[in-house]
Amino acid sequence: MDWLEVTVYNKNGNLDKLIENLEELNVGGLVINDEASIREYLEGNPAAWDYVDDEVFKNVRTGSSAQFYLEDSAEGCRLLENCRAALPDTTIETNRVRDEDWMNNWRQYFKPIEIGERLLIVPAWEEAPTDTGRIILRVEPGQAFGTGAHASTSLCLSALEKIQGEKVLDLGCGSGILAVGALLFGADEAICCDIAEDAAAVCRDNARLNDLDERRIRALTCDILDERALRAATGGARFDIVFANIIADVIIQLGPQVKDLLTPDGVFICSGIIDGRQNEVKTALDENGLQLTGAYAKDGWHMLTARRIV
DSSP, rough: OOEEEEEOOOOOSSSHHHHHHHHHTOOSOOOOOOOHHHHHHHHOGGGGGGGGGGGHHHHHOOOEEEEEEESSSSHHHHHHHHHHHTTTSEEEEEEEEEHHHHGGGGGGGGOOEETTTEEEETTSOOOOOOOSSSSEEOOTTTTTOHHHHHHHHHHHHTTTTTOOEEEEEEEOOOOOOHHHHHHHHHHHHEEEEEEEEEEEEEEEHHHTTTTTOOGGEEEOOOTTTHHHHHEEEEEEOOOOEEEEESSSHHHHHHHHHHHHHEEEEEEEEEEEEETOOHHHHHHHHHHTTTEEEEEEEEEEEEEEEEOOOO
């Protein structure tokens, strides 16, 4: 099915009135783009800054707007004309979008990525080169976070050139790219945990995509902040490498559990920490018996490594 992506630009500054008018026209699924509203929300919810990219603000600084989708059909076109008639003082832009575009259009921008000195990430739909001398990590992100392009992920993958271990735990695993990368670098086994229900299946798919024995990776749906659930998922095991590529608040909350998840020489690799919050995480590591061993930054994101204090 084709869809009409409709953007209504707010000229008079009364965003509430625009929303009211659209709702009276029976338009649903509104996405509101408004810098003032975003900043007001963030001021009241400071932890949410960890989720916000600068691109969000770039997209709204030209003015507020409301966006919604209509079926590209006679009924959808009729509703669009009703909007034009009822909102004569607004600018309305439309763009046709096909169902398959939702998941596939972004793929043209995801190309092979060199990480550090030894790794090459190759999307599942790209042909893998054979003469790079690098370890090839094939990935199909699906709906889960983790293509390797984000600075927080590439920092973690780069660490695997110097930090290796036999048993790996990936907390908030997303696509499983870190666990799969660790296995390709020589780890024996990995456990992946994520609260997102589709992440486990994506992890297993990426293991198969890289010709890894499925017995080497176990992917589970688990709330990693639930100590009892995490203990059940890991079976009380200890790990040579524990990844947490999430956000600062979650890493801080994980702090009390991490020491007991590590082997005596194990390494905690935490990332997804926005600029300005790294010191909070460092303090949390120290307070929970973890000694900082490395601090790295890229594009405004930070990764920290730590070992347990025996």
